Amino acid sequence: MELEFLGTGAGMPSKERNTSSLAMKLYEERGTIWLFDCGEAAQHQILHTAIKPRKIEKVFITHLHGDHIFGLPGLLSSRSFLGGEEQTPLTLYGPSGLKEWVQFTLELTKTHLNYPIQYVDVKEGVIFEDDQFIVTAKELEHVIPCYGYRIEQKPLPGELYxxxxxxxxxxxxxxxxxxxxxxxxxxxxxxxxxxxxxTGPPKKGFVITVLGDTRYCKQSIELSQNADIVIHEATFDHATSHLAKDYGHSTNVEAAKVAKEANAKHLILNHISARFLPHETGKLIKEAKTIFPNIFVANDFSAFQWKNGKLNELHP
Structure with a gap:
């Protein structure tokens, strides 16, 4: 499994960071990609990667703020132009209102899709399960309904003797x-x-938690319990924590507290405000590491690989 960040900014794009979008590459596991959020120009970011939009199987939207969804109509439309028999069926998961917004936008712009979309109105609990994965959602604490997702890979077959x-x-x-x-x-x-x-005993699958915009809250900790990787927003730092609370966001230190209290293994800070210049990301890490040691800050096109129980940073 690999994670590739297509956009890591907060609120609006900047020269260094596009708006929110994350690709979970499940090529070895199921030959597809899961996308988490689809901010403006996500498809432009994809052009700079090896990602094939026709391989996107699921899109999980955390909430309906524009910096998390404005890239979705364009991506859905462009995906139609790719055609081919290998087009993967697509399912969109998101809060109530996502289906209406997408369908109205496509209808108003006379956009025709050559593939069907299945919509899942997300509520708390298990929103997807098959023989490989189970995905659980919980509502977080933001200024509009916003969800976090816990992706659990089911146990893998043990070693064959x-x-x-x-x-x-x-x-x-x-x-x-x-x-x-x-x-x-x-x-x-x-x-x-x-x-x-x-055969040997079954091997433990990975657990990844992807959190949308949120204040520090118990739901984040519950979703992150014993996770291998927690992806948590860090729009603000400790010095601006008063702003984080007012706007329904978290600081780098609060993200570290979530990871620590959940007994997670690794934390990736995401959704970074444009107020923090590239040379200041080291400060964000240093401050958060006083709470939790295993921390990375995601940049656009940062890539991580989870293999054999270890997290490797492929591209910082």
């Missing part, structure tokens, strides 16, 4: 794959080889 399986008579080929996936198999002579006999 190939030599042990072959000693039991399992030939090379698809039967080994079935055993790894937890299926028992029957050999040509009628012998049953049980998966549990030739």
């Amino acid at each position: 190939i030599e042990k399986a072959m000693k039991l008579g399992v030939p090379k080929g698809p039967l080994l794959g079935k055993l790894k996936n937890g299926e028992d198999v029957e050999l040509d002579d009628g012998t049953i080889v049980y998966s549990k006999e030739v």
